[in-house]
Amino acid sequence: MHFGGAMFFTDYSMTSVALARALEERGFESVWAPEHSHIPVSRKTPYPGGGDLPKEYYDAMDPFVTLAAAGAVTTKIKLGTGVLLVQQRDAIQTAKLVASIDQVSGGRFLFGVGGGWNQDEMENHGTVYASRFKRMRESIEAMKEIWTKTKAEYHGEFVNFDPMMAWPKPVQKPHPPIIVGGAWPHAARRVIRYGDGWIPLVARNDLPGIIPEFHKMVREAGRDPASIELTAWGAPEDADAIKRFRDLGISRVVTTFRPESADKVMPVMDRWVKVMQAVNG
Numbered sequence: 001m002h003f004g005g006a007m008f009f010t011d012y013s014m015t016s017v018a019l020a021r022a023l024e025e026r027g028f029e030s031v032w033a034p035e036h037s038h039i040p041v042s043r044k045t046p047y048p049g050g051g052d053l054p055k056e057y058y059d060a061m062d063p064f065v066t067l068a069a070a071g072a073v074t075t076k077i078k079l080g081t082g083v084l085l086v087q088q089r090d091a092i093q094t095a096k097l098v099a100s101i102d103q104v105s106g107g108r109f110l111f112g113v114g115g116g117w118n119q120d121e122m123e124n125h126g127t128v129y130a131s132r133f134k135r136m137r138e139s140i141e142a143m144k145e146i147w148t149k150t151k152a153e154y155h156g157e158f159v160n161f162d163p164m165m166a167w168p169k170p171v172q173k174p175h176p177p178i179i180v181g182g183a184w185p186h187a188a189r190r191v192i193r194y195g196d197g198w199i200p201l202v203a204r205n206d207l208p209g210i211i212p213e214f215h216k217m218v219r220e221a222g223r224d225p226a227s228i229e230l231t232a233w234g235a236p237e238d239a240d241a242i243k244r245f246r247d248l249g250i251s252r253v254v255t256t257f258r259p260e261s262a263d264k265v266m267p268v269m270d271r272w273v274k275v276m277q278a279v280n281g
Helices: 016-025 063-072 091-104 119-124 129-148 186-194 207-220 239-248 262-280
Strands: 002-007 030-033 078-081 109-114 152-155 160-164 178-181 197-199 229-233 252-257
Touching: 002 016, 002 078, 002 262, 016 030, 016 063, 016 262, 030 063, 030 109, 030 252, 063 078, 063 091, 091 109, 091 129, 109 129, 119 129, 129 152, 129 186, 178 186, 178 229, 186 197, 186 207, 207 239, 229 239, 239 262, 252 262
Parallel strands: 002 030, 002 252, 030 078, 078 109, 109 178, 178 197, 197 229, 229 252
Antiparallel strands: 152 160
16 A cells, blocks of 8 residues: 655645655655645635635645655655646646656656636636536646647647647656546546546545445446556545555555644654554555
């Protein structure tokens, strides 16, 4: 079982450099950074977690910047976006960012993507809430063309360009794994269509109930379930629960650390080391 740690990196949290170093030293497989470009004052859509939106959502740094910094001071740990809001970004520029960070990190990037939930935020970017998932799919399809073709072109409703050339290409072939976030069953269908992995939230999905059904859907679509990596996000600090996830075919769990200073984060991280040792031996 692989273990990852995520954090909303802010100007008051532990830095991505410090967190990535500490995680790598302790045997964690990956470090993850979420994304919110901004939070509008208007609140059309409630926070999915319930209650007030946590302050770190307003304060989050750009994930490509924080992960590039983390990659520069580490050698093994993987660098993941958890998740990037691709429907709010230009597909051509995002393709270059992904390929660039994969290059400078030596092929360690994990491309976690999601369609988002904050209607106010995405509308400021010109994204229509109702069609965000179609725009997300077109963005991923277009980026795959850019990463894998000498002369790429794509013609969709939201992403459209004639033959063009763009470098660098990613180190990982054909491209970094595209790991799709979201809930059952709609996100599962998106994963099967264009993803290499799925990130279901533990708190919002009955994983023992849905993973067998997901594997059935994958086989019916003509894909091998082993080709889609499963990441349980927000896993409990419980070795027995994580062993049960492993038995379901989940290969990675990610815990989110509070955006706090090292003296508060490190004790939590060290508890997770004990969980990791209990699971993996």
